[in-house]
Amino acid sequence: xGTQIIGEITEESVKSQQVKSQKIELSGSQALLDALIIEGxxxxxxxxxxxxxxxxxxxxDYSDRxxxxxxxxxxxxxxxxxxxxxxxxxVGVVFATSGPGATNLVTxxxxxxxxxxxxxxxxGQVFAHLLGTDAFQETDVINITxxxxxxxxxxxxxTEIPEVIAKAFYIAKSGRPGPVLIDITKNAQLQKFxxxxxxxxxxxxxxxxxxxxxxxxxxxxxxxxNSAKKPFIIWGQGVILGSAEQxxxxxVEKSGIPAAWTVLGAGAIPTDHxxxxxxxxxxxxxxxxxxxxxxxxLIAIGMRFDDRVTGRLDKYAKQAKxxxxxxxxxxxxxxxxxxxxxxGDCKETLPLLTAVVDEKKHTDxxxxxxxxxxxxxxxxxxxxxxxxxxxxxxxxxIKQLNEITNGEAVIVTDVGxxxxxxxxxxxxxxxxxxxxxxxxxxxxxxxPAAIGAKFGTPERDVVAIIGDxxxxxxxxxxxxxxxSKVDIKIIILxxxxxxxxRQWQELFNDRRYSFVDIESPDFVAVAAAYGIAGxxxxxxxxxxxxxxxMMATKGAFLLEVVVTRENNVFPMxxxxxxxxxxxxx
Amino acid sequence: MENQQEKQEFxxxxxxxxxxxxxxxxxxxxxxxxxxxxSLNTSPSEIESIHRFNIVITESEDVVRKLxxxxxxxxxxxxxxxxxxxxxxxxxxxxxKVSTDIIAEKVxxxxxxxxxxxxxxxxxxxxxxxxxxxxREETDNLISILQPYGLIEFVRSARVAIIKDSExxxxxxxxxxxxxxxxxxxxxxxxxxxxxxxxx
Numbered sequence: 001x002g003t004q005i006i007g008e009i010t011e012e013s014v015k016s017q018q019v020k021s022q023k024i025e026l027s028g029s030q031a032l033l034d035a036l037i038i039e040g041x042x043x044x045x046x047x048x049x050x051x052x053x054x055x056x057x058x059x060x061d062y063s064d065r066x067x068x069x070x071x072x073x074x075x076x077x078x079x080x081x082x083x084x085x086x087x088x089x090x091v092g093v094v095f096a097t098s099g100p101g102a103t104n105l106v107t108x109x110x111x112x113x114x115x116x117x118x119x120x121x122x123x124g125q126v127f128a129h130l131l132g133t134d135a136f137q138e139t140d141v142i143n144i145t146x147x148x149x150x151x152x153x154x155x156x157x158x159t160e161i162p163e164v165i166a167k168a169f170y171i172a173k174s175g176r177p178g179p180v181l182i183d184i185t186k187n188a189q190l191q192k193f194x195x196x197x198x199x200x201x202x203x204x205x206x207x208x209x210x211x212x213x214x215x216x217x218x219x220x221x222x223x224x225x226n227s228a229k230k231p232f233i234i235w236g237q238g239v240i241l242g243s244a245e246q247x248x249x250x251x252v253e254k255s256g257i258p259a260a261w262t263v264l265g266a267g268a269i270p271t272d273h274x275x276x277x278x279x280x281x282x283x284x285x286x287x288x289x290x291x292x293x294x295x296x297x298l299i300a301i302g303m304r305f306d307d308r309v310t311g312r313l314d315k316y317a318k319q320a321k322x323x324x325x326x327x328x329x330x331x332x333x334x335x336x337x338x339x340x341x342x343x344g345d346c347k348e349t350l351p352l353l354t355a356v357v358d359e360k361k362h363t364d365x366x367x368x369x370x371x372x373x374x375x376x377x378x379x380x381x382x383x384x385x386x387x388x389x390x391x392x393x394x395x396x397x398i399k400q401l402n403e404i405t406n407g408e409a410v411i412v413t414d415v416g417x418x419x420x421x422x423x424x425x426x427x428x429x430x431x432x433x434x435x436x437x438x439x440x441x442x443x444x445x446x447x448p449a450a451i452g453a454k455f456g457t458p459e460r461d462v463v464a465i466i467g468d469x470x471x472x473x474x475x476x477x478x479x480x481x482x483x484s485k486v487d488i489k490i491i492i493l494x495x496x497x498x499x500x501x502r503q504w505q506e507l508f509n510d511r512r513y514s515f516v517d518i519e520s521p522d523f524v525a526v527a528a529a530y531g532i533a534g535x536x537x538x539x540x541x542x543x544x545x546x547x548x549x550m551m552a553t554k555g556a557f558l559l560e561v562v563v564t565r566e567n568n569v570f571p572m573x574x575x576x577x578x579x580x581x582x583x584x585x
Numbered sequence: 586m587e588n589q590q591e592k593q594e595f596x597x598x599x600x601x602x603x604x605x606x607x608x609x610x611x612x613x614x615x616x617x618x619x620x621x622x623x624s625l626n627t628s629p630s631e632i633e634s635i636h637r638f639n640i641v642i643t644e645s646e647d648v649v650r651k652l653x654x655x656x657x658x659x660x661x662x663x664x665x666x667x668x669x670x671x672x673x674x675x676x677x678x679x680x681x682k683v684s685t686d687i688i689a690e691k692v693x694x695x696x697x698x699x700x701x702x703x704x705x706x707x708x709x710x711x712x713x714x715x716x717x718x719x720x721r722e723e724t725d726n727l728i729s730i731l732q733p734y735g736l737i738e739f740v741r742s743a744r745v746a747i748i749k750d751s752e753x754x755x756x757x758x759x760x761x762x763x764x765x766x767x768x769x770x771x772x773x774x775x776x777x778x779x780x781x782x783x784x785x
Contacts, residue, residue, distance in 0.1 A: 128775035142606055147613050151660045152606070156773045171660055187775065205765040206602050207660045330654035 026195040028158030028188045029058035032122065035165040036066060038198045041093050043067045043084060043455045045077040049097025051137055052124025054189035056095075069455065069484050072476040074101050076448035078108025079474070082117045083452030086435045087410055087460075089243065091172050092452065094121040099137030102144070102183070107442055109148040109179045114439030115264060116241055118177035120168045128156040128185040141183045150178030158191035166201035175209025176328040177241055211329055211343035213352065220340045221323045222356040224297050228321075230365050231257045232295035234280055234288070234309075237264035237438075238302015238326060244347040245269065245431045248301065251354045256361040258369050260288035262303050264438040267428035271407065277369040281309040282573045283420040286380075287372030289571070289579040292317050301325045302346050305335040306439065315578035325349050379584040380570050385425065391564035392540050394421040394493050397547075401463065401491070402427040404547050409461040410435060410453050414446035414470035417499035420569045422465045432457070444473030450488045451480055461489065461551065468494040468520045478530040481556045489550050490558040492523055495565050503568045527558035538562035590645035594623070596668045596675065596746045597653060599638040600630060600758065602661040603770050611638060611662075614655050620644060624677075626743035632758050634767030635663065641744050663761070668748055675746035679724035680706070681715045681731050682738040688713055691734060701727045712737060 026034070032055060036044070044066055048056045059068060071077040074096040081092030096105055102123040112119050126135040142154050151171045153164055161184070168180040225231055233255075239248045245268050252259050252269065258277045261268065269276055278285030280292070289311075292298065298320040303309070310316045313335060321339040324332055325346050332341040342349050384395035398421060401409075407427035412435040413419040419436055428434055435453050437445040450464035471492050481488065502516040527534035533553055537546045543561070550557045573582045601607055608627065615622055624641040642649070649667045656665040685708060688697075698704060703717035717727050724741055 128773050129777075129779040131773060131776070133779075143609060146606065146610050147617065154606075156775060157771065160771060185775075204660065205761070205767075206663045328658065330651070330658045332654075334651055334654075 024195040025192050027054065027058060028155070028161050028184065028191050028193070029055040031158065031161045031193075031195055031198075032165060032184070032189075033058055033062045033066065034195075035162055035198050036093060037062070039165075039169050039200065040090065041066065043069060044093045044095055045069050045071055045080040045084070045452060046095030047071055047074050047077055047097070047101060048095075049099075049101045049124065049137070051098035051126055051186050052095060052101070052122070052189070054186060055122065055124065055184070067455075068095075069451070069480065071448065071451075072479040073474070074104035075107055075444070076451075076474055076477040076480065078105045078112070078119070078121065079442075079445050079448035080452030080455075080477075080480075081119050081121070082108060082112050082115075082445075083412065083435050083449030083454075084456040085117050085119060085452075086449070086456070087432050087453040087462075088456030089432065090456070091118045091120055091169055094119060095123075096121065097124045097137065098126055098141065099139045101137075102141040103139055105181070106144060106148060107440075109145055109181065111437050111440040111442045111445065112179040113148045113150065115437065116177050116237065117179065118172040119179040120165075120172050121179065121181045123181060123183045124189065125154065125183045125185045127187045129187070131156075131185070141181070145181050148179070149181050152181040152183070154183040154185070155188050156185045158188045158193045161188065162196070162198045163201075166199060167204060170201040170204065171207070175207075210327065210345050210348075213342075213344040213348055215352070217340055217342050218349065218352045218356065221299075221342055221353060224321050224323060224340060225255060225257075225299065225353075226358045228297035230291075230295045231255070231297040231299060231362065232291060232320075233257050233259035233299045233301060234262070234292070234303060235259060235265045235268060235301040236262040236303025238346055239265060239268040240431055242302065242327070242345050242347045244302075244345075244350055247347055247350040247354070249273075251350045251357070254354055254359050255357045256359070256366075257299070258362065258366050260285070262306070262309055262438070263423050263436060264434075265303060266423060266434040267431050270429045271427045272429075275366065277366070278373070279424055281306075282311070282575075283424065283569050283571065284309075284573075285373065285424070286376035286571050286582060286584065287369040289573060289582045290372060291369060293319065293578065293580040295320050297321050297323065299323045299325070300336075301350070302327075304331050307335075310335060311573045311577055311579045311581075315580070325353075376571065376584065384421075387564075389564055392538070392543065392561060393567055394418055394495075394563050395425050396540075397491065397493060397543065397561050397563070398422055398425040398465075400543050400547055403544075404551055405461060405463065409433070409463045410457060412436065412446050412450040412453050412462060412464040414464075414466040415441045415443045416467045416470060417495070417503065417567075417569050418465055418467045418493040420500075443467075443470040446470060447474050447490065448477045448480070450490070451477060451484075451486050454486050454488050462487075463489045463491065465491045465493060467499060468492055468496065468523075469498045469518050471523070472518075472520065475526065478527065478532060481532060482530040485555060487555050490527075490556070491550075492558065492560045493563050494520060494523070494560055495563050495567065496520070497565060499567075500569070502566070506566070506568065507574070523558060523560045532556045532558055534558035534560070536560040536562065590647055592643050592645050594641060594643050594670055595646070595649045596670065596673045596744070597638070597640040597642065597649065597656070597665060598668070598746070598748060599640065599656055599665045600663040601636045601638065602663070602767060603634060603636040604661045605770060605772070607659070607661050610659055611640075611656055614652055615640075615642065618648070618652075620648075620652075624744040626745055628745070630758070631755065632762045635758060635762060639744060639746050663758070664754065666748065666754075668746075672750070673746040673748055675720070675744050676718050677721060677724055677742055677744050678716065678718045679727070679739065679741040681717075681727060681736060682712050683715070683731055683734055683736055685710060685713045687734045697730070701730065703727060
């Protein structure tokens with residue numbers, strides 16, 4: 001097939017060509033790739049197949065401008081797209097073929113939907129005339145993905161492509177971000193049409209991504225905050241998604257209010273910030289949980305009151321007036337009744353609020369958090385970070401890692417005990433440093449997400465911390481690490497158990513360990529088979545040097561750390577309990 | 586649980602773009618919470634290119650409010666409102682098919698029609714089709730009247746409802762459409778060409 005190379009099509013060149021009223025004939029596939037370039041896409045994670053072959057054929061001519069990373073499974077591709085989006089702040093782009101290729105995206109779409117990650121996924125589809133005939137590799141991808149996408153659309157005619165892709169990017173990144181899937185039938189990929197150029201979208205008439213800020217609510221919120229004795233800020237990923245870290249920091253510092261974070265909000269202000277009082281939720285810190293039920297004004301910023309944060313709702317912050325800043329109106333009053341709703345982009349609302357709140361220092365109240373921190377340190381943290389047990393704990397590995405990275409690395413975690421321990425103890429100096437599957441809790445997320453995270457921020461160190469269970473769910477992506485020479489550091493915290501489920505079985509099911517005992521391959525040998533350097537340690541004395549060796553190695557490195565088998569993550573708010581019933585043991 | 590509200594019938598009115606797949610996107614918002622849709626009607630609105638859904642469910646107001654916000658969040662939804670039965674004027678239409686012989690023999694058709702606000706749509710030798718429009722009790726009532734005479738077939742339409750207090754958003758919608766006319770639906774035009782295309 002003689003594909004004509006049409007040269008770099010930029011907005012300007014298209015415009016000038018239109019002025020000259022020259023007709024540019026492009027295939028749907030070429031129009032798609034042009035659109036990606038104009039949208040500033042540099043990296044695509046994908047896997048080819050029959051129904052997306054015309055796009056891959058066109059990609060052959062664009063490979064100097066678009067870096068396509070061949071993954072080993074479409075789930076790996078979409079998690080990589082998520083990792084890329086989370087560290088870069090850009091839209092992650094994923095290609096997959098029809099049928100099984102598309103259905104393999106579903107877990108990642110659900111993950112991106114619940115964690116508000118901007119993605120544009122392109123799936124190939126059978127020819128339009130075959131739709132509905134159970135053709136080879138045909139699945140009804142649009143209907144399968146409707147509940148797990150912010151928007152999806154099926155293209156059956158190439159002329160639709162420029163406008164649909166423009167909408168896809170706009171919808172994915174604007175307002176509360178989310179995943180978009182565009183399903184393109186093979187005929188539309190092949191079809192040549194008169195290309196009119198690509199215009200990015202910045203408006204859809206039925207779509208209001210940013211609510212109009214009502215100053216009345218800003219005023220009411222400020223009055224509550226200014227008269228509060230024990231105000232408490234809880235923040236989530238909205239601060240990061242809105243690129244409002246600086247605005248947030250200014251607000252926190254002027255108001256003098258203690259602030260705690262959800263798992264996805266971690267890093268929006270540094271771990272060491274004096275007003276950062278720690279993590280919320282089931283395995284969060286002692287003070288933030290207990291004092292949620294003691295504060296008088298609760299200021300929730302860009303977070304959605306997930307049940308893992310609130311515990312039992314009818315005993316959650318009942319004494320407090322609640323101010324909720326969120327861009328998504330459907331989040332207001334969804335779980336927690338709000339006294340003052342501040343709809344809007346926190347990049348806009350926070351400065352407005354900062355301007356009208358009084359400059360204060362809530363020293364006594366902040367000290368109360370510090371007292372709880374001390375209690376937690378004595379009861380839990382000290383033993384976790386400085387254990388006297390013969391085996392290592394997960395916490396001490398993170399502590400040692402902090403000393404080497406000094407909080408500068410991007411930390412990617414999977415799901416389970418290691419995730420909670422890492423979120424609790426990892427030092428984060430910068431925003432967009434914590435990549436994890438929060439809402440969906442997708443085991444197998446970390447390895448592919450770390451690959452994407454590295455492409456999203458190539459200049460930073462990326463460390464993936466993964467359990468022995470989760471690693472085995474997507475370890476095929478070591479092939480991607482090998483082929484694309486991805487410089488990521490992988491730490492497997494191996495306790496030979498599916499640890500979080502084991503912990504629950506120990507605490508709530510009388511230690512009836514039902515299918516949580518998991519055997520693993522020789523991880524270092526597996527890495528070696530992919531040409532990846534590795535090491536396994538079980539001895540505390542070797543930990544610092546092993547971590548140093550890992551970080552100093554050029555290219556990927558896998559470090560298995562054998563940790564104590566039956567360690568529990570504490571504190572813990574047991575399911576169905578109030579946040580003030582948090583257990584230290 | 587505190588704030589346990591009574592369930593009652595709510596009429597949800599959704600103004601949308603006319604887009605393929607939107608019905609399923611809206612239906613999912615109910616089904617994921619395991620809520621049954623009592624009645625669903627889609628139709629054009631008074632404004633060309635703006636579509637309208639009328640959905641009836643039985644739920645507490647708190648839940649209905651959350652559902653409406655999640656519906657409104659969909660990209661192609663312009664606005665979602667909910668109203669109690671008191672806030673709307675609503676009608677449902679029903680058709681009834683009965684044997685003409687039996688009807689002619691046993692009841693006065695004229696009386697039947699008069700007393701039930703019904704009309705005969707078709708009268709044939711073998712059967713007669715009646716139509717009535719009204720609230721649920723009225724259409725139900727005619728079923729029970731006709732049942733003894735061998736009701737052959739019955740069907741009732743979805744509810745259509747007009748909001749009593751709707752002038753405000755009508756003018757908003759008109760202005761909205763004037764400023765930015767809606768787009769056409771793009772359907773699959775290739776389904777009938779299957780025989781003429783060679784594919785691999």
